[in-house]
Amino acid sequence: MYAISFSLAVSMNNGSFALLYIAAGELLRNWPDYKYTQFDVMFIAMFVFIFGAFAAAQAVSMGPDVPKATKSAMRIFKIIRTPSKIDTGSAECYNQKKFENDTVTYTS
Secondary structure, eight states: OHHHHHHHHHHHHHHHHHHHHHHHHHHHHHOTTSGGGSHHHHHHHHHHHHHHHHHHHHHHHTGGGHHHHHHHHHHHHHHHHSOOSSOTTSHHHHSOOEEEOSSOEEEO
16 A cells, blocks of 8 residues: 555656646747746746645645644643742852762862
8 A cells, every 4th residue: 555655646746747847848849039938947947846846745744743743842842831940040059158969079
């Protein structure tokens, strides 16, 4: 099933690119002197269309991951909103003369 859906997606992608190339060729053949069908302008437009299609396909493929990303973001915001147990605004925090731990001792 995965192989069939993948092959269908790839064939639709390549088919749309083929139609884009055919349309550009027809425009170039029918109106060779028109300012928008010049060779460099046409290929810039095709470049924009192709990368736009890639970006749209990638955005659609990320659709199933949106609920997981939303849930993860909510967890992060919950952690950020949790009040700290350390009161960094008190004078006691800055006037501490001695700090002891199992591995570190600091005396000012």
